[in-house]
Amino acid sequence: MTVRVRIAPSPTGNLHIGTARTAVFNYLFARHNQGQFVLRIEDTDLERSRPEFTENILEGLKWLGLNWDEGPFFQSKRMDLYRQKIQELLDQGIVYRAYDTPEELDAMREAQKANHEAPRYDNRHRNLTAEQEAAYKTEGRKPVIRFKIQDDREIAWNDLVRGQVVWKGRDLGGDMVIARAAEGSDIGQPLYNFVVVVDDIDMCISHVIRGEDHISNTPKQILLYEALGATVPEFGHTPLILNQAGAKLSKRDGVTSIGDFQAMGYSAEALANYMTLLGWSPPEGAMEEIFSLEQAAQHFSFDRVNKAGAKFGWDKLNWINAQYLRHLTPSQLSAQLVPLWQAAGYDVPDDSVWLEGLCVLLGQSLNNVKEAPEMARTFFVEPTYEPEALAHLKQAGVSAIVLAFEQLFQAWEQEDLDGNWKALGEKIQAAINEQISVLGVKKGLVMKTLRMAITGTKSGPELVPTIALLLKRKVVAKRLALAGQIANSADT
């Protein structure tokens, strides 16, 4: 059997992480089975659907690497098909027109509620006589189309993640509306539960994989498959992504759209990796927790998809993101960081060797690319001295250290500093060791002094490579001279 799955987002908001995770599972399942992954935009609700959301959804899926094989198909362009199918069902007497007003339906539900009954349509218009219908029509009532659901029907399916699920017809809320109200004998706007089934049949979808929040739609849709004379596909209802309180993650929980994560500096690979881990786990021993979509696809199956919902958590996402950053080559990292540095207004030299050297240095402690501008500040901008640095520089004996290194590095900066980073680093280290014995001071004091004098701060990346990088830019002597002035100002 050919596997064909689909992701069917509704463009009533930006691409949500829940939708994206459903897309991930669909994608992985399709790839694992050499099947097709179809994208369908469910924009039947004209009032709530917006083109910019469609755009956002498409962009987000592409960014995550969830490339679809067919589509996007737009339901708004397929209305004729849906109406034709409804007409067929109308002709067969499987669906019918119901003339209830919203007020009548409200009143009915209120009464049921008061009676501690489940709100449901009581099918009161299922068997209207021609006279009754005519009377409602002359009254000017606009009918909806309802699909007959027998109370005594039992609907069961073998869910890909949940196993056997059984539903009773009477718990489905009565005959279901499949098209909105419309004038006289027109067919109004077709509704979700109906169009989904028509499309999934038309697009030959073999496995319907969606969030658990759709589970109660499934029995209704199975009935529709039967009514339309189609084969019922497999269904798999994945667990939901939950917020910290354990409820379904919604827009109100802050950052939930894929574009937000992108803007926060997360990499697509890391986010996809994290989403995959929310509800699925690789077979034991198959691979570590860091993996690509392609690797996950090799091992993916619904046997290993959890039933319980998973709470979204930043800690692990941050960790995964950092892992990806650490696995980047210097040139890959450079390609990501340079634009950010330029955007921060830094004067970035056109020197790939230097830039990659900087990336190697910063990459080991970078958890998110957004940290790069601040972390790299001292390599592009003259330092401002922190109070602690000022206090340190003004200590007795510090100025001698600063002066010694100023003279030393000034000489170096006159020369060519060719050779690799390792050699330069060793040269710096040797010079530091020599000065320690010449000046007769402790190593800690020298290192601390150099860091504060050259960068103005007490913490930062490894000092020796930092000096090496800055020597290449010929700013070390200058900075030491400035620090020397600060140190001397204390003596007078």
Next chain:
RNA sequence: GCCCCCAUCGUCUAGAGGCCUAGGACACAUCCCUUUCACGGAUGCGACACGGGUUCGAAUCCCGUUGGGGGUACCA
């Protein structure tokens, strides 16, 4: 209210009756590495919701309780 689903460390999870003194990852703590902050390494803390069965044996199977979630539209 009614219907449905779910239940292992704080979080994500492994676990398909004996391999479980319940494994891993994140987070947290301590130590090591280190001039610093990180990174990395090591160690530690830490869970089978509860109650009944079934069985020689249950985290695993059954029932109930509790708790949580989803749904209950002329939205998707």
